Amino acid sequence: MRGDPAIGSLSVLFVDDNPADRLLAGRILGREFPGLQISHISDAAALHAALDLGHFDVAVTDYELRWGTGLDVLHDVKSRFPDRPVIMFAATGSQEVAVEAMKAGLDDYVLKSAEHFVRLPVAVRSVLERMEARRRVERAERRVTHLLEHFGLGVFRITPAGQLLESNRALFNLLDVPAEDPSPGPPLLARLGPWPPFPLPTLHTEDAAHRREIRFRRRDGRRAWLTVSERVDRASGEPVIEGLVEDVCDVRAAEQALRESEERFRTMADTAPVLLWIANAVGRCTFFNKPWLSFTGRGMEQEVGDGWMDGIHPEDRDRCAAIYREALRTEDRFSMEYRLRRADGVYRWVLHTGVPRFTPHGMPAGFIGSVLDVTPLKDLEIERTRLLANEQAARLDAEAANRAKDEFLAVLSHELRTPLNAMVGWLRLLRMGSLDSRKAQRALETIERNTYTQARLIDDLLDVSRIVTGKIKLELRSVDMGALVRATVDAMGPPAQDKGVELQAEVDPTIGAILGDQFRLQQVLGNLLSNAIKFTPVGGTVRVRLHRVESGVEMVVADTGKGIAPHLLPHVFDRFRQGDTTSTRAQGGLGLGLAIARHLVELHGGTIRADSAGADRGTTMLVSLPLPASALEPTGPGFTHPRYETLRLQPAELTGVHVLVVDDDVDACDLLSVVLQGWGAHVTTATSAAEAFALFGKERPDVVVSDIGMPDEDGYSLIRRLRATEPEDRRVPAIAVSALVSDEHRAHALAAGFDRHLPKPVQITDLLQVVSEFAPARSTMS
Numbered sequence: 001m002r003g004d005p006a007i008g009s010l011s012v013l014f015v016d017d018n019p020a021d022r023l024l025a026g027r028i029l030g031r032e033f034p035g036l037q038i039s040h041i042s043d044a045a046a047l048h049a050a051l052d053l054g055h056f057d058v059a060v061t062d063y064e065l066r067w068g069t070g071l072d073v074l075h076d077v078k079s080r081f082p083d084r085p086v087i088m089f090a091a092t093g094s095q096e097v098a099v100e101a102m103k104a105g106l107d108d109y110v111l112k113s114a115e116h117f118v119r120l121p122v123a124v125r126s127v128l129e130r131m132e133a134r135r136r137v138e139r140a141e142r143r144v145t146h147l148l149e150h151f152g153l154g155v156f157r158i159t160p161a162g163q164l165l166e167s168n169r170a171l172f173n174l175l176d177v178p179a180e181d182p183s184p185g186p187p188l189l190a191r192l193g194p195w196p197p198f199p200l201p202t203l204h205t206e207d208a209a210h211r212r213e214i215r216f217r218r219r220d221g222r223r224a225w226l227t228v229s230e231r232v233d234r235a236s237g238e239p240v241i242e243g244l245v246e247d248v249c250d251v252r253a254a255e256q257a258l259r260e261s262e263e264r265f266r267t268m269a270d271t272a273p274v275l276l277w278i279a280n281a282v283g284r285c286t287f288f289n290k291p292w293l294s295f296t297g298r299g300m301e302q303e304v305g306d307g308w309m310d311g312i313h314p315e316d317r318d319r320c321a322a323i324y325r326e327a328l329r330t331e332d333r334f335s336m337e338y339r340l341r342r343a344d345g346v347y348r349w350v351l352h353t354g355v356p357r358f359t360p361h362g363m364p365a366g367f368i369g370s371v372l373d374v375t376p377l378k379d380l381e382i383e384r385t386r387l388l389a390n391e392q393a394a395r396l397d398a399e400a401a402n403r404a405k406d407e408f409l410a411v412l413s414h415e416l417r418t419p420l421n422a423m424v425g426w427l428r429l430l431r432m433g434s435l436d437s438r439k440a441q442r443a444l445e446t447i448e449r450n451t452y453t454q455a456r457l458i459d460d461l462l463d464v465s466r467i468v469t470g471k472i473k474l475e476l477r478s479v480d481m482g483a484l485v486r487a488t489v490d491a492m493g494p495p496a497q498d499k500g501v502e503l504q505a506e507v508d509p510t511i512g513a514i515l516g517d518q519f520r521l522q523q524v525l526g527n528l529l530s531n532a533i534k535f536t537p538v539g540g541t542v543r544v545r546l547h548r549v550e551s552g553v554e555m556v557v558a559d560t561g562k563g564i565a566p567h568l569l570p571h572v573f574d575r576f577r578q579g580d581t582t583s584t585r586a587q588g589g590l591g592l593g594l595a596i597a598r599h600l601v602e603l604h605g606g607t608i609r610a611d612s613a614g615a616d617r618g619t620t621m622l623v624s625l626p627l628p629a630s631a632l633e634p635t636g637p638g639f640t641h642p643r644y645e646t647l648r649l650q651p652a653e654l655t656g657v658h659v660l661v662v663d664d665d666v667d668a669c670d671l672l673s674v675v676l677q678g679w680g681a682h683v684t685t686a687t688s689a690a691e692a693f694a695l696f697g698k699e700r701p702d703v704v705v706s707d708i709g710m711p712d713e714d715g716y717s718l719i720r721r722l723r724a725t726e727p728e729d730r731r732v733p734a735i736a737v738s739a740l741v742s743d744e745h746r747a748h749a750l751a752a753g754f755d756r757h758l759p760k761p762v763q764i765t766d767l768l769q770v771v772s773e774f775a776p777a778r779s780t781m782s
Contacts, residue, residue: 012124013056015041015073016089017066021112025060025089025120032121043067051080058124058131062112063090063097071101078105083135085127089120107131154245157233160196162189165240174226174245176218191216196241197230213248225249275371277308279354281364283328292371297343313339313347320352331356331364337378340371349378419450455761459741460592464575466742467599473743474517474603481514481521481553481625482507485546488522492529500538503529506545511553515628520600527593528557528621535619536561552606552626564612564619572610573598601625654768655680657775658699662692662706662718663737668760672705672737675764676771689713689721696722701732702775705767708738708749719753733774737762 010033016022022040030036039056041047044067050056059077063070070088077086088101091112098109107127110119154171158164164185172179175191189195193214209231218224230243266289269276275292279285284305293300296311312320316338327334333355339347354369426443429435435443466472489505496503525544532542540560547554564572575595594610601608606625612618659681661672666687673683684701686692689710696704704722708715719734726732733756736749741759749757756770 009035009037010058010124010128011037011039011056013039013041013050013059013077015047015059015061015065015070017042018062021062024117028117029121029124032125047073047076051076054081056084058127059084059086060089060120060124061086063088071097071104074101074104074106083131085131087120087123087127152247154243156188156243156245158185158189158195158241158243160239160241162186162195164188171245174224174247176216176224192228192243197228198232198241223249225252272370275350276369277354277371278366278368280366283324283366286366295342295373296340311341313341315339324354327354327356327367337374348373349375419453423447423450451761460596462741463596464592467575467596471742471744472520472599472603474520475743476515476517478513479516479518479521481511481546481555482509484518484522485525485544485555488525488529489544492526492533495530496533496542499533499536501533501536502541503533504541504543506543506547508547511546511548513628514553514625516604516625517600521604521625524597524600524623525555525557527597528623531593532557532559532561532619532621535559548627549624552624555623555625556620557623558618558620560618563615563617564610565615569610569612573608597623653679653772654775657681657703657771658684658701659703659705659771660684660686660692660695660701662686662689662704662710662715664688664707664710668707672762672767675767676705679768681771689715689718692718693721696732697725703771704732704734705737705771706734706754708736708740708745715754716748716752723753735767735770735774737767 012029014022014025016025019042022042026036026038026040029038039050041050059073061070061073065073070090074086074088077084082105085107086105087108087110088098088106089110089112098106101109107130108123110116110123152170152174154174155166155168156164156171157166162185167184167188169179171188172184175188177184177187177191181187191214193212197210197212209229211227211229213225213227215223215225225248227246227248228243229246230241233240233242269287269289270291272289272291275295276287276289277285277292278287285308286304288300288303288308293303296303296308298307298311302310309317309321320336320338323334323336333353335351335353337349337351340350342348351372351374352369353371354367357365357368359365423446426446430440430443463472485505485507489503493503529542529544536542536559542557542559545556545558547556573594575592598608601623604625606623608621608623611620611622654676657680659676661669661676661683662685663669663672664687669685669687673685676683684695684699686695690713692704692706704719706715706718715736715738719736722734723731734754736754736757737760738745738749738757739760746757755774758766758770
């Protein structure tokens with residue numbers, strides 16, 4: 001249509017050789033279509049000229065013309081402009097003429113009469129609307145055809161008998177049939193497969209439709225994979241099969257690749273050494289690999305969604321759920337550790353990590369993650385933490401021990417120098433001769449007391465050294481514990497009286513003998529009593545109680561002294577630990593007595609513990625010792641305390657006894673000579689083993705008193721040489737006096753040939769007692 005009639009741009013080619021009819025028709029059309037342009041044609045030449053120009057929208061022609069008929073005009077117009085509508089406006093004609101014209105393409109037929117003139121505008125408008133509708137349909141069809149061609153969709157209409165009615169170029173391309181084939185139907189049907197695709201009875205009775213796939217190899221060797229969608233159209237009366245063909249080769253290849261990718265993923269996931277999981281955009285898990293299911297012992301249907309959280313330890317579940325919700329909210333990666341129940345019911349520590357997934361357009365798609373059993377690592381971490389804590393504790397203990405040693409060394413220096421100061425001072429006064437007899441006696445007592453103090457300090461140090469090196473050995477024999485307690489209490493009586501402390505003892509008389517080292521057991525009790533007396537104020541009481549308990553014998557030493565602070569109580573038996581190491585401390589000592597006591601008690605298979613209610617509330621020491629399986633008879637010498645033992649010999653008791661004294665230390669020789677000579681003995685001295693051997697051969701002594709550690713030849717070698725010169729039945733008694741005082745040294749001395757071993761500094765009473773025992777014929781006990 002060249003213009004829009006609604007706005008008065010209609011152009012009409014009016015063919016009629018009757019001027020009156022042309023005028024009347026022009027008026028009627030002009031009233032209906034404002035702006036009408038009408039070309040009046042009255043002969044054949046004018047018609048051909050107008051057709052050459054083609055400037056018209058619709059043609060109106062009479063049937064009877066002088067140069068022909070309206071059918072001739074219809075033929076001329078349609079032959080050149082098949083889409084232009086033609087209306088026959090005639091006063092004559094018949095039904096046969098009208099039918100013939102309609103078959104030839106006439107668009108409408110209006111009788112030319114007074115009552116029908118008004119129908120002419122209606123007919124014009126009607127054909128124009130039909131023409132416009134047809135053009136819209138054609139444009140739509142062209143657009144559809146273009147789209148189908150653009151997207152490679154093939155279209156066909158084929159009769160059930162196989163006659164190709166319609167198709168597009170894409171169909172030929174898809175089915176790989178040459179478009180120039182003069183008879184394309186058979187090749188197309190061959191590609192489409194068995195024809196018709198529907199059972200024949202259904203073509204006329206049912207709305208048959210379906211979708212199928214076909215595959216074949218193209219002429220160039222490539223494989224084709226097509227989908228064919230077909231339906232039956234019965235709008236025209238006879239069934240026609242309409243179809244749409246689409247190339248799905250890429251789609252199927254993508255689907256196959258996706259399936260293969262999913263299969264590879266599942267294979268990798270199921271063979272991975274970790275537990276894997278996938279969650280959707282709302283956080284619900286949709287997949288777990290086989291290791292996960294094997295680990296938990298549950299099925300996929302139990303784990304999907306939120307079911308997997310059932311396996312988390314109840315103490316960890318809320319924390320993990322909060323972490324997971326926060327990761328969903330922030331769309332960020334996360335990790336968490338928790339305990340996950342294994343199939344055997346055991347909870348294992350796992351490391352659970354997840355990373356977000358996104359669509360190609362950046363939209364959240366969920367999470368994918370893994371779970372790793374980190375129990376061994378957790379155990380290592382726990383062990384590392386424990387070792388670190390132990391190391392820190394050990395370091396703190398070592399630092400405390402170092403501080404204790406430093407404090408101990410400071411105390412040791414003080415404790416060693418203090419008695420030396422008094423001894424050296426009084427000795428200088430004695431040498432000056434400025435002291436009267438009373439003060440001289442006081443000086444000697446002070447020197448003796450501090451000498452014993454020095455000896456006790458050295459003994460404690462040596463015992464601690466032997467404890468550290470494991471060299472303390474017990475000489476086990478039957479020990480009468482009642483007698484031991486009474487003797488030790490008697491020996492400690494003088495210092496208790498000097499301090500103004502009452503010392504009490506309670507001994508169960510039914511307690512028999514135990515198996516032990518009497519010297520060491522007396523040392524234990526002596527240390528406990530010494531400590532108790534030291535820390536008990538004037539007017540206080542120290543009680544010793546020995547009684548039987550179910551497991552053996554219990555010895556209790558309780559005092560009313562200053563007590564022990566709670567923070568010090570666990571450390572009272574530690575070496576080098578004292579409650580007060582300051583320069584203002586009230587009590588002396590090295591703080592080794594209780595450590596020595598504990599070790600000696602434990603060597604006897606017993607236990608020792610300390611109890612105290614706190615500062616100024618006294619202390620109780622409890623020693624438990626096991627009883628032997630059967631009763632024992634006490635054996636061995638009696639119990640003494642050398643520090644407070646009194647002399648039991650009279651000055652003339654060693655008269656006539658010849659003693660050979662051997663020591664490379666001249667001062668030591670002089671001391672022993674003076675002591676023995678003071679009690680009546682005849683003394684010969686030697687300062688070397690060689691000199692002693694020579695003197696022994698010239699004048700056989702009654703007793704030999706020899707040092708062990710000497711240059712060139714020691715006491716062991718000397719006694720062996722002496723014994724080699726003597727008859728077996730006339731051996732001279734030999735006493736070893738040595739600063740080597742360990743159990744091993746004592747045993748070595750006895751094995752070498754000595755009869756007795758006395759430690760330095762030698763106690764005068766011990767020396768005189770032993771010498772008198774070995775010379776009974778020439779000395780008399782008082």
